[in-house]
Amino acid sequence: MLAKRIIPCLDVAGGRVVKGIHFVDLKDAGDPVELGYRYYREGADELVFLDITATVEERKTVVNWVRRVADSIFIPFTVGGGISTIEQVQELLRAGADKVSINSAAVRHPDLLRESALAFGSQCIVLAVDAKRTNNGWRVFINGGRVETDRDALKWIRLGEELGAGEILLTSMDRDGTQNGYDLELLQTVSGSTRIPLIASGGAGCPQHLLEGLEAGGADAVLAASIFHYDRYSIAHVKEYLARNGVVVRR
Numbered sequence: 001m002l003a004k005r006i007i008p009c010l011d012v013a014g015g016r017v018v019k020g021i022h023f024v025d026l027k028d029a030g031d032p033v034e035l036g037y038r039y040y041r042e043g044a045d046e047l048v049f050l051d052i053t054a055t056v057e058e059r060k061t062v063v064n065w066v067r068r069v070a071d072s073i074f075i076p077f078t079v080g081g082g083i084s085t086i087e088q089v090q091e092l093l094r095a096g097a098d099k100v101s102i103n104s105a106a107v108r109h110p111d112l113l114r115e116s117a118l119a120f121g122s123q124c125i126v127l128a129v130d131a132k133r134t135n136n137g138w139r140v141f142i143n144g145g146r147v148e149t150d151r152d153a154l155k156w157i158r159l160g161e162e163l164g165a166g167e168i169l170l171t172s173m174d175r176d177g178t179q180n181g182y183d184l185e186l187l188q189t190v191s192g193s194t195r196i197p198l199i200a201s202g203g204a205g206c207p208q209h210l211l212e213g214l215e216a217g218g219a220d221a222v223l224a225a226s227i228f229h230y231d232r233y234s235i236a237h238v239k240e241y242l243a244r245n246g247v248v249v250r251r
Contacts, residue, residue: 085105126169157170
């Protein structure tokens with residue numbers, strides 16, 4: 001059985017790690033390189049860095065800190081934010097990122113997923129989806145959660161898989177930053193209809209929530225931010241809890 005992955009998420013804005021609630025009210029949480037190194041030393045399986053204002057500010061992800069992260073850690077890490085061309089994908093991979101996460105640009109130009117997967121392999125192309133509950137399911141939002149689209153989240157994820165995405169990073173906007181637990185219904189719906197790995201995001205507040213995301217939600221990995229950034233729980237504590245409850249984790 002494959003081990004489940006524990007992935008700290010570092011939202012970056014202005015060169016600093018930030019955390020908010022429902023994608024707003026951002027608070028400083030530290031330096032991305034220092035935090036990334038700390039989580040690497042603590043036993044994180046992977047890291048995700050999201051430049052959350054790059055798309056809104058119509059700029060590329062800052063490659064400088066990506067290179068610094070690559071020089072300081074030795075676990076896989078994903079970078080997202082403002083990626084809109086295959087050239088940017090190549091630049092970030094060359095800077096040391098193992099995967100790139102594409103969100104807004106993929107919605108606007110789905111062929112970017114296909115072109116990137118063909119050029120670099122599906123294993124390094126992550127489709128990030130920010131989903132918000134509606135009366136008829138879940139709707140996809142872009143531009144850091146600021147712009148609603150007409151895409152149904154489940155249909156979009158299925159299409160993304162067909163286009164070549166190798167992994168789904170699924171964030172519940174309703175749960176983001178609330179620490180009330182993942183949207184298990186959303187996770188169950190997606191995990192039951194796709195074949196590629198699913199990363200659960202949005203709402204983790206305690207180890208039990210991570211367990212629920214992996215077991216009840218069917219996710220292959222769980223992403224969390226607040227519980228790690230503010231020292232509520234260590235990665236070792238979370239892994240010990242999961243192992244005691246029958247989850248296979250790397251220790």
